[in-house]
Amino acid sequence: MKSLIVYCSDYKKNTEKIAQIFAEKVDSDLKNIKEINDINLEVYDLVGFGSGVYKESMSPKVFKLVEKLNLKGKNVFVFSTSGMGMKFYNNRLIKLLESKGAINKGSFSCKGNFKASEFTNIKIFNIMSRLSQGHPSDKDMKKAEKFIVKVANSL
Template identity: 30%
Template structure:
């Protein structure tokens, strides 16, 4: 894409428990000059109107929230589209948590240019007793990192 053409960017998020993913999505959206939408605000087929699409959700039972997985299942195959994958989570490995979404996007021919995750407030299960894991996050440092990642994505798609 030439410098004169404007890259149309979309971020789709699923964010339920603490709105952690929504906060990260909105921050990145400003840096990327992207449209930022909850998954209920857009039809899966309309994703193809964008050049770069970010897909993010909280991790629920070792993968992205089911609503995001179900949404991507309905996205058609694409040509020349770039994507990035992100999540917010309590604890545990990104490479494992992102495997399902990564496979879904690959099957649909997206070129995945970045893949990242943030440790955020998690009050699931026994962690609730202690006020939860990663209390107060996403915080200033996380938003700084989100901004740096967004700039890196811009570099990678140019």
């Protein structure tokens, strides 16, 4: 099985940590979206797309790239890190991938630490920020390993 993982991790490299775990575990090619001009997906059996969550959304860079790709019949999965760590942030990208004919094989999310004062003064973010410290944690990494093995075995 040949796989590729594409990620955007512009804030604190939280998503990059998860992408690296995936790549090591199933021996994938790993690409920061910043380095991508054009990619040929034909050689890959599985492609993962990941991003940090910025203002309620995965990075627009990921959506822009996915719009351009030929994904018909391609096995894909989606992952994100966010202050909340919620999987629902992945749903919009999954919808787009599926609308392009891709086959979604899984969705992974975990918390990624952030500092509220760096981008907002809304109080609730202070609490979220405190809860996000230390993430991705060792436990998050273990969950990520389990996830990618399950995805790979499902092909």
